[in-house]
Amino acid sequence: MQASSSTISSEKEALSFEALKEQEEKGRGNRKNRLSAAACIAVSAALILGVLALLQALLMPKYMGKIVEGAMVAEYYGEVKDHDMVFVGDCELYENFDPVYLWKQYGINSYIRGSAQQLIWQSYYLMEETLQYEHPKVMVFNVLSLQYNEPQKESYNRMTLDGMRWSKTKIDDINASMTKGEQFLDYVFPILRFHSRWKELEQDDFTYLFHKRQVTFNGYYMRTDVKPAENVPEGKPLGNYNFGDNAWDYMDRIVKLCRDNDVQLLLVKAPSLYPFWYPQWEEQVEEYAAANHLEYINFLELTEETGLDFQTDTYDAGLHLNLSGADKISDYFGGLLAKGNPEYGREAMPDRRGEPELSSRWEEKIKAYEAEIRRQKENPPGIDP
Amino acid sequence: MLFTSYEFLGFLFLALTAYYIVPKKAQSAVLLGFSYLFYFLSDGRALVFLLVTTATVFFAAKKLGELHASQEACLKEHKAEFSREEKKAVKEEFLKKRRKWLLFGLLLNLGILAVCKYTNFAIANVNGLLHFFGRTEEFSPISLLLPMGISFYTFQSLSYLIDVYRGKYPPQRSLSRYALFVSFFPQMIQGPISRYDELSATLYGPHSFDPAQLSSGLQRVLWGYFKKLVIADRLLPAVNLIIRTPEEYHGAYAFAGMLFYALELYADFTGGIDITIGIAEAMGIRVRENFIRPYFSKSVKEYWNRWHITMGQWFTDYIFYPVSVSGPMLKLSKWGRAHLGNVIGKRLTVWVSCLIVWFATGIWHGASWNFIVWGLGNCIILLVSQELEPFYRWFHSRVNLEDRFGWKLFRILRTILLMSSLRMFDCYRDVPLTFRMFFSMFTAGNWKVLVDGSLLNLGLDPKDFLVLLGGLFLLITVSLLQRKRSVREQIRTLAYPARFALWFGLFLVVLVFGAYGVGFDASQFIYNQF
Amino acid sequence: MEELLEILSELHPEVDFAAEQSLVDGKILDSFDIVSLISEINETFDVVVPPEEIKPENFNSAKAIWAMIEKLRDEA
Numbered sequence: 001m002q003a004s005s006s007t008i009s010s011e012k013e014a015l016s017f018e019a020l021k022e023q024e025e026k027g028r029g030n031r032k033n034r035l036s037a038a039a040c041i042a043v044s045a046a047l048i049l050g051v052l053a054l055l056q057a058l059l060m061p062k063y064m065g066k067i068v069e070g071a072m073v074a075e076y077y078g079e080v081k082d083h084d085m086v087f088v089g090d091c092e093l094y095e096n097f098d099p100v101y102l103w104k105q106y107g108i109n110s111y112i113r114g115s116a117q118q119l120i121w122q123s124y125y126l127m128e129e130t131l132q133y134e135h136p137k138v139m140v141f142n143v144l145s146l147q148y149n150e151p152q153k154e155s156y157n158r159m160t161l162d163g164m165r166w167s168k169t170k171i172d173d174i175n176a177s178m179t180k181g182e183q184f185l186d187y188v189f190p191i192l193r194f195h196s197r198w199k200e201l202e203q204d205d206f207t208y209l210f211h212k213r214q215v216t217f218n219g220y221y222m223r224t225d226v227k228p229a230e231n232v233p234e235g236k237p238l239g240n241y242n243f244g245d246n247a248w249d250y251m252d253r254i255v256k257l258c259r260d261n262d263v264q265l266l267l268v269k270a271p272s273l274y275p276f277w278y279p280q281w282e283e284q285v286e287e288y289a290a291a292n293h294l295e296y297i298n299f300l301e302l303t304e305e306t307g308l309d310f311q312t313d314t315y316d317a318g319l320h321l322n323l324s325g326a327d328k329i330s331d332y333f334g335g336l337l338a339k340g341n342p343e344y345g346r347e348a349m350p351d352r353r354g355e356p357e358l359s360s361r362w363e364e365k366i367k368a369y370e371a372e373i374r375r376q377k378e379n380p381p382g383i384d385p
Numbered sequence: 386m387l388f389t390s391y392e393f394l395g396f397l398f399l400a401l402t403a404y405y406i407v408p409k410k411a412q413s414a415v416l417l418g419f420s421y422l423f424y425f426l427s428d429g430r431a432l433v434f435l436l437v438t439t440a441t442v443f444f445a446a447k448k449l450g451e452l453h454a455s456q457e458a459c460l461k462e463h464k465a466e467f468s469r470e471e472k473k474a475v476k477e478e479f480l481k482k483r484r485k486w487l488l489f490g491l492l493l494n495l496g497i498l499a500v501c502k503y504t505n506f507a508i509a510n511v512n513g514l515l516h517f518f519g520r521t522e523e524f525s526p527i528s529l530l531l532p533m534g535i536s537f538y539t540f541q542s543l544s545y546l547i548d549v550y551r552g553k554y555p556p557q558r559s560l561s562r563y564a565l566f567v568s569f570f571p572q573m574i575q576g577p578i579s580r581y582d583e584l585s586a587t588l589y590g591p592h593s594f595d596p597a598q599l600s601s602g603l604q605r606v607l608w609g610y611f612k613k614l615v616i617a618d619r620l621l622p623a624v625n626l627i628i629r630t631p632e633e634y635h636g637a638y639a640f641a642g643m644l645f646y647a648l649e650l651y652a653d654f655t656g657g658i659d660i661t662i663g664i665a666e667a668m669g670i671r672v673r674e675n676f677i678r679p680y681f682s683k684s685v686k687e688y689w690n691r692w693h694i695t696m697g698q699w700f701t702d703y704i705f706y707p708v709s710v711s712g713p714m715l716k717l718s719k720w721g722r723a724h725l726g727n728v729i730g731k732r733l734t735v736w737v738s739c740l741i742v743w744f745a746t747g748i749w750h751g752a753s754w755n756f757i758v759w760g761l762g763n764c765i766i767l768l769v770s771q772e773l774e775p776f777y778r779w780f781h782s783r784v785n786l787e788d789r790f791g792w793k794l795f796r797i798l799r800t801i802l803l804m805s806s807l808r809m810f811d812c813y814r815d816v817p818l819t820f821r822m823f824f825s826m827f828t829a830g831n832w833k834v835l836v837d838g839s840l841l842n843l844g845l846d847p848k849d850f851l852v853l854l855g856g857l858f859l860l861i862t863v864s865l866l867q868r869k870r871s872v873r874e875q876i877r878t879l880a881y882p883a884r885f886a887l888w889f890g891l892f893l894v895v896l897v898f899g900a901y902g903v904g905f906d907a908s909q910f911i912y913n914q915f
Numbered sequence: 916m917e918e919l920l921e922i923l924s925e926l927h928p929e930v931d932f933a934a935e936q937s938l939v940d941g942k943i944l945d946s947f948d949i950v951s952l953i954s955e956i957n958e959t960f961d962v963v964v965p966p967e968e969i970k971p972e973n974f975n976s977a978k979a980i981w982a983m984i985e986k987l988r989d990e991a
Contacts, residue, residue: 040881044885044889047885047889048889051889051893055893055896055897059897154903181903182903183391183902185391186902186903191896192896192901192902193902193903195896195897195898195899195901195902196897196900196902198897198898199846199848551966551967552967553967553970686945690942701946702966702969705946705950706946706949706950706966706969707966709950709953709954710950710953710954710957710963710964710965710966710969712963714954715954715957715963718954718957718958719958722958731951731954731955732951734950734951734954735947735950735951738950739947771947
């Protein structure tokens with residue numbers, strides 16, 4: 001404020017030819033002084049906030065390159081939210097089920113809210129959040145994440161949580177997910193977490209500073225390349241096959257959430273060969289599904305029905321399916337959905353291809369989807385050695 | 386609660402807010418409350434130690450004050466009738482009583498310090514002796530709690546007690562005010578060791594809210610964080626790697642480690658003190674400076690007048706002087722003059738007192754032989770340079786070098802190297818290893834690792850080194866500017882946009898280049914297919 | 916006083932002790948000097964300087980030192 005006061009005093013001197021006038025000027029000068037001080041503070045504050053926001057945007061990982069999983073959760077908010085079905089869960093959903101196929105073939109309007117190693121409570125909170133935006137008829141949950149009873153990896157937490165919009169749900173989700181040594185403040189101000197990325201800034205950080213590109217098709221992460229599954233390892237024997245209390249607690253909360261909101265919950269186990277799905281795990285899930293009268297579909301046991309071939313339908317030797325595999329699964333799954341299941345009170349999924357507005361939205365998506373198929377055919381993504 | 390934790394920043398915000406919104410009369414109570422909260426949150430179990438020291442020293446000092454007063458009253462009352470001898474006898478009598486209270490306070494609190502800090506060191510040494518005499522039985526070390534800041538607050542309390550005993554000032558009458566002097570939170574973790582007469586002048590307020598003072602204090606805090614987070618903590622992994630795997634990192638690595646440690650320690654310690662003094666300043670409280678650009682010292686003696694000043698002063702005032710003017714020491718001096726000649730006899734007191742004070746300084750730093758040897762090393766260097774003084778005078782009378790820049794620089798670098806090599810005792814596991822590492826610098830002959838890129842395998846990449854170089858450059862620039870006038874004052878004379886850019890820029894530098902939080906490890910992000 | 920000045924100039928021949936007013940504050944006498952000085956005072960004047968008398972104001976000038984010696988003598 002040094003500068004402004006000195007300019008004002010020199011101004012004052014120039015103007016002070018009469019004592020009376022000077023008095024008057026003084027009053028005006030003080031007012032002016034206060035005003036310019038206020039302006040100073042306002043400009044400084046705006047500058048501080050602006051620079052910090054920009055810096056934070058620059059330093060946060062963009063997840064636009066090889067690792068895109070961190071960009072998935074945020075994509076949902078750009079959607080028109082009138083889905084009839086929402087998948088919520090880990091990579092076994094977003095790499096194995098293809099909403100585009102479901103639309104093209106069955107007119108089912110669905111979305112996948114997935115992220116890498118999404119833990120069961122993270123799925124729960126994403127469901128809770130989704131229900132604040134829309135009311136789907138069916139929610140699909142993949143049971144693999146029952147295996148994790150505690151927070152796992154900080155980096156996956158960030159990929160799942162940073163993309164979420166702020167709400168009470170996000171706060172609860174963060175509190176449930178933090179690993180030892182993580183701090184809540186690091187989620188509030190991600191720059192505190194990612195500040196040292198100044199070392200590894202790359203072109204993407206500038207390209208996608210303000211606008212990100214779409215990395216999924218309604219949550220589906222598409223791969224078209226092929227890497228056959230050979231010598232899939234057997235699961236290592238575990239000391240304890242029982243799912244943990246915390247995981248079960250969230251399973252219960254998912255069931256309750258869906259019941260309370262009148263949403264049909266559908267449990268699936270995706271057909272991935274690995275991570276190994278132990279018979280003991282299968283037993284517990286079947287028991288739970290029966291006890292809670294839940295529909296449960298294990299795609300591992302449906303390879304014949306779906307026609308899945310792990311020589312051609314996977315891009316990473318059995319962990320995840322490629323487009324051809326995802327479409328086989330989606331074809332079978334769509335058939336089930338289109339029919340409905342009276343045993344569980346599940347109604348048939350409507351074919352909405354007649355809705356002009358929705359159809360035109362899908363047209364756009366299909367265009368991008370086909371362009372991506374072409375791009376990948378020409379330029380196979382492959383996996384780094 | 387570390388200065389570098391989010392919790393501390395939140396705590397500080399609350400403390401400052403509370404400090405300025407309560408009525409001024411309540412400020413020192415609020416500060417006491419926050420100081421105890423700070424201690425409780427940091428080391429809750431040890432609170433009882435702090436309370437015991439506070440209470441015992443307070444009451445002992447109170448007694449001393451009363452005894453002083455009644456002595457004066459007695460002498461005044463009988464001024465006319467007492468003969469010289471009688472007066473002396475009265476004084477003697479009161480002195481005896483006072484001495485008892487002093488001893489009570491000293492022994493109790495030094496006892497607590499000794500038990501907490503040195504028991505296991507003593508046990509280890511006893512075991513060593515037993516071993517030496519071929520015995521196989523051993524005492525096992527006991528797990529003791531080392532209360533946070535005990536060395537600092539104990540010393541601060543004892544200086545108060547001794548000063549009151551010596552009649553330097555009357556004791557503080559209010560227990561809560563005294564408790565604040567002992568527990569003042571900014572200086573709890575690493576000092577400075579304040580003196581009661583200095584700190585109390587501003588500690589109790591009242592302090593009106595003054596934006597200029599607040600921002601000036603916070604600017605210093607920010608500078609402290611810069612030193613700590615950008616320089617010290619960034620260097621830490623390399624320093625730790627070198628000193629913890631000496632088998633692998635010897636010779637030139639030990640040399641690099643020694644210099645890294647010199648920088649790390651400086652940035653860490655003075656940064657912490659900047660934070661302490663800055664917080665105090667933000668509250669209108671003046672805390673004595675603990676460092677005055679120590680690495681610009683031209684001699685070891687000067688260095689010790691500029692590094693960790695409050696500690697040096699403490700040892701000078703409460704150990705060096707009392708020891709060197711004590712009866713036995715005067716006798717020793719007499720004996721020396723009689724038997725060893727005037728030259729040596731005169732110096733004997735200084736030598737012995739110096740040895741004692743540096744032994745104490747060493748062991749105060751830590752319960753290990755490393756620190757004792759470190760202290761004695763300092764003592765030897767100081768005494769040797771003291772005795773070489775006439776030689777230097779002779780040398781400079783012949784060769785006109787004294788005012789040359791190169792000569793000054795040489796002396797500065799020599800001092801830095803001397804102090805840094807002594808500090809190796811601070812780093813390595815034990816004394817023999819330290820000596821091995823020190824000598825390996827001369828024998829290993831692996832100097833090429835300093836230039837062939839091997840230093841990049843110490844956990845610091847080229848970008849880290851770049852930040853360190855930039856930080857060091859800033860550090861030196863600020864130190865050079867500081868010689869004239871406080872850099873904050875110099876910045877205050879700039880136009881607002883320039884000031885804003887400088888301080889906000891420094892904030893961004895700390896925010897982005899500070900080594901804190903979960904390290905963003907790219908490898909963690911390589912998607913492992915789950 | 917003469918004797919005291921002699922002792923002082925033995926410590927630092929280059930200093931004009933009769934005139935100098937800030938021996939301690941001006942960092943002319945360091946702690947080593949003060950201890951040597953006290954031991955000399957003890958030897959020459961048979962005066963014991965107690966630690967509480969070791970404060971800057973007692974050592975800043977030859978005059979102050981002399982005043983302290985006189986006071987201590989008087990008290991003894």
